[in-house]
Amino acid sequence: MKSKLNLIGLGMILPVLLIAIWEAAARLGWIESYLLPAPTVVIESIIEMAQEGTLWAHVSITLYRVGAGFLIGTAAAVFIGAAVGYFKKAEHLLDPILQAFRSIPSLAWVPLFLLWMGIGEPSKVTLIAVGVFFPVYLNIVSGIQGVDRKLIEVGKVYHFNSLQLVRRIILPASLPSFLVGIRSGLGLGWMFVVAAELLGASEGLGYLLVLGQNTSSPELIIASIILFAALGKGTDALLKSIESRSLKWQDNLQNAQ
């Protein structure tokens, strides 16, 4: 326990030092405050927004967009990825066209989605879902195709049907790579929500970035960046704790004591 605290302390040295230098530089006027305000100013502006009640509105709409896009993208990827991984026919049918779509940079969809769905929520959520889809899909397919044939034979000895094989062997065996997929999918989700909100939104953390630029208030931009970082890290930590809890059985470096 004590050594763990020591390790955290070690990791805190540089961030604390940087923030202290930053604060000092802003206070002593080494940097112009209209370019880089002091950390305390940034925190104050966050607190101010929280008191006004606008902070929660911005955060919740952004969380909603990421959440909805993530769920839709992941669900589609699980469904299609499981079919492609398990059935050879589905692979030959679907994988070529999906790989072709994958080579389109996802941001290139933006104008088309705006044209089709307007500037409201559907176009943003769709963009995020597309971004989340591919890493999850790729990892599920490779996870399923990488399941040890020898384990599947054990199921066949017990006359498992396809559903039982999937549920009792293939799903748990491909869980590690599925979790890697949804973690990188979530990361991309956060990236795409910024893109979607930069391009046209009236609220959300990405909108705060634009607002900060247009009103020359860097503290707003930095506040938004900090909130993005905190939310991204928080949601990733959530997935990571699910991951390490459900993968305790793995015989790997991570689990070595």
Next chain:
Amino acid sequence: MLTVKKASRLFKDGAAGFKNITFTVQKGEIVGILGTSGCGKSTLLRVLSGLDHADSGTIHLNDGSPSGAGVIFQEPRLMPWLSVEDNVLFGFKNPSKYRKQAAHYLSLVGLSEFAGALPRDLSGGMAQRTAIARALASQPSVLLLDEPFSALDAFTKMQLQDLLLDIWQEEKTTMVMVTHDIDEALHVCDRVIVLSGQPGEIAAEFKISQPKPRSRSDLSLATYKEKIFSILEYSNTGLQKYSVR
């Protein structure tokens, strides 16, 4: 119990696999299938277990139990995400109802204390014991063993051979064991079928009437060993001549 009639399974244009194999296994008997590598003995076992199909011939399992054959592979093949106990109950649809059964088979293989352990914490011998318990738990009418101890060190191997005999004493399980180890076959089996050639055919069959458990230094077994060895050696030299030419 198990009847195999003129079964064949050929690969590589008939250069590998086995052909024309006929034998029967009586209830409670331990039959060894012995041969050098590439004689199709593992393929034969895969066909018996239903993992592979025969090109021709019939395999008939006179089935008293609902679960058919149990298989023990060369590797333990445990599910790494399940505890030892859940691995033992892997063949059951509803494992939580059969805890008692798992406890019985775990104590039979001497792993009662490790019921909650994960496969990654087991030694090779313990993992293979778990695999044995798993195969027994579904109460198969015949237990098929595919070189089950060949990946273990000599000492563990002897321990597990004796464990297998203890299990046989207790449960009178019918077993078919594929092996390349003549000593193992002579120590464990009631009958040894020797395969030779490529594709493998039955070259000889020996009934080992010495009662089990046998002493590992039993001199009367040495004569069998010599005979089997000469058959396998003969088929091997034939092979070498063939490949030189």
